Amino acid sequence: xxxxxxxxxxxxxxxxQNWYRFSRNPTAVIGAIIVVVAVLLAVFAPYIxxxxxxxxxxxxxxxxxxxxxxxxxxxxxxTGRDNFSRAIYGxxxxxxxxxxxxxxxxxxGTVLGILAGYFGGWTEIVIMRLTDIALAIPPLVVALAVAxxxxxxxxxxxxxxxxxxxxxxARLVYSVTRQVRAQExxxxxxxxxxxKLHILFxxxxxxVISPVAVKTSLDAGFVILIGAALSYLGLxxxxxxxxxxxxVANGANFLPDFWWESMLPATVILxxxxxxxxxxxxxxxxxxxxxxx
Amino acid sequence: MEFAAFLLRRLAWSLLxxxxxxxxxxxxxxxxxxxxxxxxxxxxxxxxxxxxxQTELGLNKPFVEQYLGYVSGLVRGDLGQSLLTRRSVSDDMxxxxxxxxxxxxxxxxxxxxxxxPLGVIAANWKDRWPDNxxxxxAIFSAVMPSFFIALLLQVLAGYVLQILPTTGRLxxxxxxxxxxxGMLLVxxxxxxxPDVFLEALRHxxxxxxxxxxxxxxxxxxxxxxxxxxxxxxxYIEAARAFGIPERLRLFKYQLRPAFxxxxxxxxxxxxxxxxxxxxxxxxxxxxxxxxxxxxxxQQKDLNAIMGVVMVSGVFFVLVNxxxxxxxxxxxxxxxxxxxxx
Numbered sequence: 353x354x355x356x357x358x359x360x361x362x363x364x365x366x367x368x369q370n371w372y373r374f375s376r377n378p379t380a381v382i383g384a385i386i387v388v389v390a391v392l393l394a395v396f397a398p399y400i401x402x403x404x405x406x407x408x409x410x411x412x413x414x415x416x417x418x419x420x421x422x423x424x425x426x427x428x429x430x431t432g433r434d435n436f437s438r439a440i441y442g443x444x445x446x447x448x449x450x451x452x453x454x455x456x457x458x459x460x461g462t463v464l465g466i467l468a469g470y471f472g473g474w475t476e477i478v479i480m481r482l483t484d485i486a487l488a489i490p491p492l493v494v495a496l497a498v499a500x501x502x503x504x505x506x507x508x509x510x511x512x513x514x515x516x517x518x519x520x521x522a523r524l525v526y527s528v529t530r531q532v533r534a535q536e537x538x539x540x541x542x543x544x545x546x547x548k549l550h551i552l553f554x555x556x557x558x559x560v561i562s563p564v565a566v567k568t569s570l571d572a573g574f575v576i577l578i579g580a581a582l583s584y585l586g587l588x589x590x591x592x593x594x595x596x597x598x599x600v601a602n603g604a605n606f607l608p609d610f611w612w613e614s615m616l617p618a619t620v621i622l623x624x625x626x627x628x629x630x631x632x633x634x635x636x637x638x639x640x641x642x643x644x645x
Numbered sequence: 646m647e648f649a650a651f652l653l654r655r656l657a658w659s660l661l662x663x664x665x666x667x668x669x670x671x672x673x674x675x676x677x678x679x680x681x682x683x684x685x686x687x688x689x690x691x692x693x694x695x696x697x698x699q700t701e702l703g704l705n706k707p708f709v710e711q712y713l714g715y716v717s718g719l720v721r722g723d724l725g726q727s728l729l730t731r732r733s734v735s736d737d738m739x740x741x742x743x744x745x746x747x748x749x750x751x752x753x754x755x756x757x758x759x760x761x762p763l764g765v766i767a768a769n770w771k772d773r774w775p776d777n778x779x780x781x782x783a784i785f786s787a788v789m790p791s792f793f794i795a796l797l798l799q800v801l802a803g804y805v806l807q808i809l810p811t812t813g814r815l816x817x818x819x820x821x822x823x824x825x826x827g828m829l830l831v832x833x834x835x836x837x838x839p840d841v842f843l844e845a846l847r848h849x850x851x852x853x854x855x856x857x858x859x860x861x862x863x864x865x866x867x868x869x870x871x872x873x874x875x876x877x878x879x880y881i882e883a884a885r886a887f888g889i890p891e892r893l894r895l896f897k898y899q900l901r902p903a904f905x906x907x908x909x910x911x912x913x914x915x916x917x918x919x920x921x922x923x924x925x926x927x928x929x930x931x932x933x934x935x936x937x938x939x940x941x942x943q944q945k946d947l948n949a950i951m952g953v954v955m956v957s958g959v960f961f962v963l964v965n966x967x968x969x970x971x972x973x974x975x976x977x978x979x980x981x982x983x984x985x986x
Contacts, residue, residue: 484658485665487913492920493938493957494673497950500942501674577790581924584792585939597792604796604928608804618793625788633784 373638380634383569386627394443401437409592417610427612429602435613439620441594446624449510449579450572456514458568461521462560466552468522469529480526483519491516492578499587506589509582513575524567525560532559562639569632573625580621596621651973659966666958667719671712674947682728702728724952729944734952737937742956743827744814745926745933749918751830751853753911756860761907763861764868765900771873779865786862791921795855795928802851810848812930819844852929856921860914867910871903905972912968919957 374380398404402423412432420427426435468479491513498512499505532538533556541555582588583597591598596617603613682698683690699705702725703714718725724734767779803811814829815821821841823832829845875881876899884894923935930936934953941949 481661481665485662485669487916489666489669489954490916490920490957490961492917492923493954496923496938496942497670497673497954500945500950501947573788577788578920580790581792581921584790584924585927586943600790600792600796604792607796608800611800614796615793618790618796621790622788622793625790626784629784629788 370638374634377634377637379630380638383627383630383632383634386623387631390443390624390627391447393440394447397440397444401434401440403434403437406433406437407441407592407594417606417613419610420612420616426616427610429599429613430606430610435599435616438594438599439596439617442596442599442617442620443624445506445583445589445593445595446576446579446621449506449513450575450628452510453513453517453575454568454572456510457517457571458521458564461518462525462557462564464518465522465525466529466556466560469526470533470552470556476526479522483522486516486519489516492581495578495582496585496587499582509579509588513578517571517575520571521564521567524563528560528563529556532556562635563641566632566636566639566641569628569635573628573632576621576625576628648973652970655966655969655973659962662962663959664716666962667716667955668712670951670954670958671715674951675708675711719955724955725948727941727946727949729946729949734949737949738934738952738956740827741932741934741937742960743823744829744931745919745922745935746960747828747830748849748852748856748922748926748931748933749915751849752857752860752918753914755853755857756864756914757907757911759857760861760864761868761900761904763865764907765872765895767865767869768872768876769895776869779869783862783866783869786858789858791855791859791924792928794858795852795925798851798855799928809851811851814848814932815841815844848931852925852931855929856918856925859921860911860918863910863914864907867907868903871906872899875899875903908968909972912965915961915964919961 374384393400397407401407410431410433412428415424415428415432416430418424418428418432424434424436426439429435429438464479468476494516495509495512499509502508538551538555541551546555579588580597580600583595584601586598586601588597589595599617600614600621603610603615603617606613682695682702682704686694686698696705703711706714715725722735724738726733727737763779763782767776770776799811802809810816819841821829821833821836821838823829825835826832830842830849833839833841833845881894881899884898889898919935922933923939925931926933926935927939934956938950938953940946941953
């Protein structure tokens with residue numbers, strides 16, 4: 353058996369070990385199940401929901417404000433649409449928002465954080481001062497302002513949130529990089545003449561991946577909450593596209609009599625955010641990165 | 646001397662952040678597509694009318710000149726005028742900000758009054774059921790949408806139990822002018838009106854409770870972690886060995902140093918508090934800056950929006966400045982290193 357096989361074997365058993373530890377952690381498993389189920393529901397929404405047509409602008413006055421029942425698990429809304437179908441479709445908007453914001457913010461924040469942490473000097477001053485400014489702006493307020501100035505569309509909300517969100521990742525990666533940079537093996541690589549690119553992305557980046565993974569999972573939940581708040585304030589996707597925050601806002605007009613119209617979609621948001629949070633907590637235990645939040 | 650240098654450095658710092666913030670906000674508001682004058686006058690206004698308003702507002706000057714004009718106004722406390730009502734945005738802010746400030750302060754008070762004891766309990770019974778319960782509450786509070794808790798409280802306390810008012814800051818038609826501070830709890834005491842004080846407090850309870858949940862969970866979580874950290878220190882072990890009473894050890898020697906992290910977190914929490922205040926004020930028809938901001942956004946009133954964002958930013962920076970200085974006073978390591986990590 354060659355050396356290569358051994359290291360492959362080691363990697364494999366390592367993955368098994370990780371999987372074993374993950375599967376023994378009930379909160380992590382519950383979180384993972386919630387997230388996976390939500391993604392599957394969102395992707396296959398048209399084939400799953402009982403009333404796919406209700407995702408559009410349907411008016412059915414005979415069936416308005418029906419309470420939860422076997423036919424309508426979440427009841428119906430004020431134009432007679434099935435709330436369960438709309439809530440499942442609403443998952444798409446929430447997940448897309450979190451996905452796009454993090455796909456932009458995480459790589460940008462990671463690269464800038466590594467650069468600031470490794471090079472120091474002016475690079476550090478410029479990048480870290482930028483993050484300080486961004487942290488002084490409440491994200492929801494900026495998203496509101498951008499949505500107000502531009503047209504309030506999902507894309508604009510995504511861009512507004514992404515333009516601030518990278519700072520959190522930059523700060524996290526920066527502090528990890530600072531710790532790693534002082535270690536001897538980095539010095540050894542420098543002495544051996546390794547290129548900057550090699551040091552940044554082959555020597556330092558692997559240390560950053562687990563804390564960033566934890567933070568990304570936790571953040572997905574928070575982005576979903578902010579997105580829901582935005583659409584609750586009427587700055588989310590345009591009707592009739594189903595959206596959980598908008599459903600809560602509409603349903604709130606009919607409180608307390610038709611409570612299901614606002615409370616059940618709100619519960620869906622809560623469970624979705626909870627899923628990402630539990631998953632993040634579980635990953636934190638797994639990777640043993642205590643101070644990420 | 647050492648502290649003066651720290652103070653100076655920290656002040657310069659905050660100023661820089663504010664300049665950066667003003668540039669960002671101004672750029673968002675001016676460079677983005679869409680003409681503020683056209684937005685204010687609506688699609689049916691003539692080209693001459695739009696041009697006249699542009700000249701009046703200085704919108705056709707070069708960008709840098711506009712920005713400098715805005716900043717010089719800002720320094721004098723002038724946020725420009727609302728594009729719709731033509732009222733001074735600064736006056737509107739003076740009228741609406743104290744309400745939000747009052748709400749946020751009561752919220753923070755709640756969050757610490759409940760969160761710190763919860764954290765202490767969790768740390769003291771680590772890995773036993775009180776700890777698990779507190780950690781559950783902390784996770785739950787972090788993922789609870791602000792509008793969900795606000796609506797729940799409104800329905801439960803307002804409609805079902807009917808024990809607390811669910812909208813506004815005072816009963817309709819209350820004969821009271823909020824001055825000099827604009828904060829009802831303070832003004833009612835200054836003017837010697839205990840009835841108004843009580844009513845204002847009753848109206849504040851639900852919104853503050855709704856707003857405080859997320860921060861409360863954070864405070865409990867951080868207090869727990871920090872108490873556990875401190876409990877591993879040798880001097881705590883020594884205190885135990887010397888037979889210092891449990892309560893004294895817990896509250897005097899352990900909680901005091903453990904209190905710094907929750908305090909710094911409180912500063913950062915203000916950002917999400919102000920954000921969530923938009924939702925909570927809207928739901929409880931609480932007439933503060935956030936409610937004003939929502940209206941400004943719906944009407945695309947750019948100067949008013951910029952005013953709200955700027956005031957939020959300044960408030961946030963000031964709060965963090967004060968907290969940093971407080972922490973610097975308490976913890977000598979901070980003022981030597983310069984900034985908190």
